Amino acid sequence: xxxxxxxxxxxxxxxxxxxxxxxxxxxxxxxxxxxxxxxxxxxxxxxxxxxxxxxxxxxxxxxxxxxxxxxxxxxxxxxxxxxxxxxxxxxxxxxxxxxxxxxxxxxxxxxxxxxxxxxxxxxxxxxxxxxxxxxxxxxxxxxxxxxxxxxxxxxxxxxxxxxxxxxxxxxxxxxxxxxxxxxxxxxxxxxxxxxxxxxxxxxxxxxxxxxxxxxxxxxxxxxxxxxxxxxxxxxxxxxxxxxxxxxxxxxxxxxxxxxxxxxxxxxxxxxxxxxxxxxxxxxxxxxxxxxxxxxxxxxxxxxxxx
Amino acid sequence: xxxxxxxxxxxxxxxxxxxxxxxxxxxxxxxxxxxxxxxxxxxxxxxxxxxxxxxxxxxxxxxxxxxxxxxxxxxxxxxxxxxxxxxxxxxxxxxxxxxxxxxxxxxxxxxxxxxxxxxxxxxxxxxxxxxxxxxxxxxxxxxxxxxxxxxxxxxxxxxxxxxxxxxxxxxxxxxxxxxxxxxxxxxxxxxxxxxxxxxxxxxxxxxxxxxxxxxxxxxxxxxxxxxxxxxxxxxxxxxxxxxxxxxxxxxxxxxxxxxxxxxxxxxxxxxxxxxxxxxxxxxxxxxxxxxxxxxxxxxxxxxxxxxxxxxxxxxxxxxxxxxxxxxxxxxxxxxxxxxxxxxxxxxxxxxxxxxxxxxxxxxxxxxxxxxxxxxxxxxxxxxxxxxxxxxxxxxxxxxxxxxxxxxxxxxxxxxxxxxxxxxxxxxxxxxxxxxxxxxxxxxxxxxxxxxxxxxxxxxxxxxxxxxxxxxxxxxxxxxxxxxxxxxxxxxxxxxxxxxxxxxxxxxxxxxxxxxxxxxxxxxxxxxxxxxxxxx
Numbered sequence: 001x002x003x004x005x006x007x008x009x010x011x012x013x014x015x016x017x018x019x020x021x022x023x024x025x026x027x028x029x030x031x032x033x034x035x036x037x038x039x040x041x042x043x044x045x046x047x048x049x050x051x052x053x054x055x056x057x058x059x060x061x062x063x064x065x066x067x068x069x070x071x072x073x074x075x076x077x078x079x080x081x082x083x084x085x086x087x088x089x090x091x092x093x094x095x096x097x098x099x100x101x102x103x104x105x106x107x108x109x110x111x112x113x114x115x116x117x118x119x120x121x122x123x124x125x126x127x128x129x130x131x132x133x134x135x136x137x138x139x140x141x142x143x144x145x146x147x148x149x150x151x152x153x154x155x156x157x158x159x160x161x162x163x164x165x166x167x168x169x170x171x172x173x174x175x176x177x178x179x180x181x182x183x184x185x186x187x188x189x190x191x192x193x194x195x196x197x198x199x200x201x202x203x204x205x206x207x208x209x210x211x212x213x214x215x216x217x218x219x220x221x222x223x224x225x226x227x228x229x230x231x232x233x234x235x236x237x238x239x240x241x242x243x244x245x246x247x248x249x250x251x252x253x254x255x256x257x258x259x260x261x262x263x264x265x266x267x268x269x270x271x272x273x274x275x276x277x278x279x280x281x282x283x284x285x286x287x288x289x290x291x292x293x294x295x296x297x298x299x300x301x302x303x304x305x306x
Numbered sequence: 307x308x309x310x311x312x313x314x315x316x317x318x319x320x321x322x323x324x325x326x327x328x329x330x331x332x333x334x335x336x337x338x339x340x341x342x343x344x345x346x347x348x349x350x351x352x353x354x355x356x357x358x359x360x361x362x363x364x365x366x367x368x369x370x371x372x373x374x375x376x377x378x379x380x381x382x383x384x385x386x387x388x389x390x391x392x393x394x395x396x397x398x399x400x401x402x403x404x405x406x407x408x409x410x411x412x413x414x415x416x417x418x419x420x421x422x423x424x425x426x427x428x429x430x431x432x433x434x435x436x437x438x439x440x441x442x443x444x445x446x447x448x449x450x451x452x453x454x455x456x457x458x459x460x461x462x463x464x465x466x467x468x469x470x471x472x473x474x475x476x477x478x479x480x481x482x483x484x485x486x487x488x489x490x491x492x493x494x495x496x497x498x499x500x501x502x503x504x505x506x507x508x509x510x511x512x513x514x515x516x517x518x519x520x521x522x523x524x525x526x527x528x529x530x531x532x533x534x535x536x537x538x539x540x541x542x543x544x545x546x547x548x549x550x551x552x553x554x555x556x557x558x559x560x561x562x563x564x565x566x567x568x569x570x571x572x573x574x575x576x577x578x579x580x581x582x583x584x585x586x587x588x589x590x591x592x593x594x595x596x597x598x599x600x601x602x603x604x605x606x607x608x609x610x611x612x613x614x615x616x617x618x619x620x621x622x623x624x625x626x627x628x629x630x631x632x633x634x635x636x637x638x639x640x641x642x643x644x645x646x647x648x649x650x651x652x653x654x655x656x657x658x659x660x661x662x663x664x665x666x667x668x669x670x671x672x673x674x675x676x677x678x679x680x681x682x683x684x685x686x687x688x689x690x691x692x693x694x695x696x697x698x699x700x701x702x703x704x705x706x707x708x709x710x711x712x713x714x715x716x717x718x719x720x721x722x723x724x725x726x727x728x729x730x731x732x733x734x735x736x737x738x739x740x741x742x743x744x745x746x747x748x749x750x751x752x753x754x755x756x757x758x759x760x761x762x763x764x765x766x767x768x769x770x771x772x773x774x775x776x777x778x779x780x781x782x783x784x785x786x787x788x789x790x791x792x793x794x795x796x797x798x799x800x801x802x803x804x805x806x807x808x809x810x811x812x813x814x815x816x817x818x819x820x821x822x823x824x825x826x827x828x829x830x831x832x833x834x835x836x837x838x839x840x841x
Binding site (some may be wrong): 021164165167168171172174175176178179209292293296303 | 371372391392393404406407409410411412413417420421426452565683
């Protein structure tokens, strides 16, 4: 059983960036905006976090820089799609391509740098309890933050008035506008939250998961986060479960190889997408499930009628 | 008129609830409101009349703070006010029941109400208040139901309840009865009269002039963005008010002489259909026969299977209907798609104009091409014939008086009424043998509606079988030869228009269907069809 604790620890670290980025994207999509630029925002967050941490020596500053970088990226997207009404799908793809290139450009100076990973929580006595100690009380603070964020998002959407307004804007932007809500402003805020969380997810990768910078180090996690939102049918509870499931799948290949079981790595890396396709087929067979949770206006530009 | 309003102001000492003074609003290319002035007293039910494009909606949006006037003042209880947003308007005491509901389908009634309130601290308190208002005004609604499960009448109740909760001093209703049964309309009027008695001013916008006559004490008539007059609807006739609105004499649809009916052209026998929509209505044993030259009306409250019926007739739903359940000119078409049915001479006009009847981002001539290319020979060897396509669109625009910049205009840029005229025109000019048309004049003004009605009558006179699916009973009484009523996916037996009253239809619409539906065995239907023929 001694493999269990390290196994669970790797699952948690693999799941955390997915959970952060997907929680942000869930809020963005609930407001009716489809931002396919998650991968790009994560990469820019990762390099911003790494560069600032490496230069200043402060991980806190690095994390803040990652959040700001994610927000700036999402603002580019929001300006193009919400203010100029560009197509959201095309703009999101462009944002990802831009993020890959831009992060590689900025990051070229930082390849090979080493930084200290984020410190793990350490409570004397409690963190030393076998099994439970390292899993529950021995993580760095971004792990706890990711759980707090998804719970917070769940509470925000289910209980708060602002959350109700956000869902209303995603459900019918014309109705929301007629009642007097500022559709564009609310969507800007939701998109910026998505950017901040993607940046944070990227920072987790470059500051904790593998404390270094490598070109294109997100390796498709932004896309998995996007798939995860649909997989979860836009529900935070399922998002949490899904993130850990996808995290589990992605580390299984390493452990399978370690145990001498040969599964092609390509098969393992396609599993999250395969699972999403299967879930999509299942939920689209029952329109009620989609209809009650999917934001009806997703991806549509809003032009107030005269 | 300014003089009119001024005279009124002089004789009343108390300030008006709302006085609109010289409001002007221009959009690029059109002057939507041109120096509009009128006043609404507390407790008054005031009608705002006008055709589509007369500027009513713009004016309402200015009063509700959605738009800002370029010039002019709004005087609220004697004080000039600036209304920057709907939030401001609600704060002041203006409530608006939208023509197209501003509801959120996937949310509950209570959530929908909360969204339109300026400040909600506690949902439990709000729930209590909602229940109180519902009781006081007799508007039953379950706060926890999701909107998509509600009928249109119930949805409108949400809009009204959410206005009433703010204790409005001015309630604006934009086309509130277009989706209600006659009984529901009566109920709504009771609520409105009661509100007016309590001192609430009501601004009532409707195309249904007999309703205006029954409800309102004063009317202001707009035409082309200007106030062209005012009247007391109780002393006018529906016809005289309609003429004031359109600025010319209105001719009642000419039904021609007693028409002869030909052979059955559209034959539906025992059509049953399970709807695959989550909240759709299943069709149960639909039987109807429409003969050449006959206009049959399908009455009923929205959501009772009319959409499903339309889609089944148009061939839009893939279904497992019995092979002979739908016949066009004697040919079984149940397994045909829309294009094969059109090839047999059928034409279809759906209820939804943008996105269903027309592609909003395409030009009018392209939209004309889409359904007419075969019958009007607009394509040759796989290529579009530009000149005939354009002249076909020009012909529709000219014949049906479509107000647009030309055949190159995007369909989505037209107002609802104008686009409807275009779509109806597109199908009628193809000279179909069978025409199925859903809500032909929904949201269309009196002038355009009478043009559409006349066109349908002319078409029938040429031997076309016309099936009109409509919620507007006036329309059905004006043009149809026979009528069936749909309720919960079932259809009443056909009745000749001459011996059926509006009350009877109202009862059938309300679902008292079984009273006669059960008493009618399937084979009785033939007989009824025969009787209609003699009528």
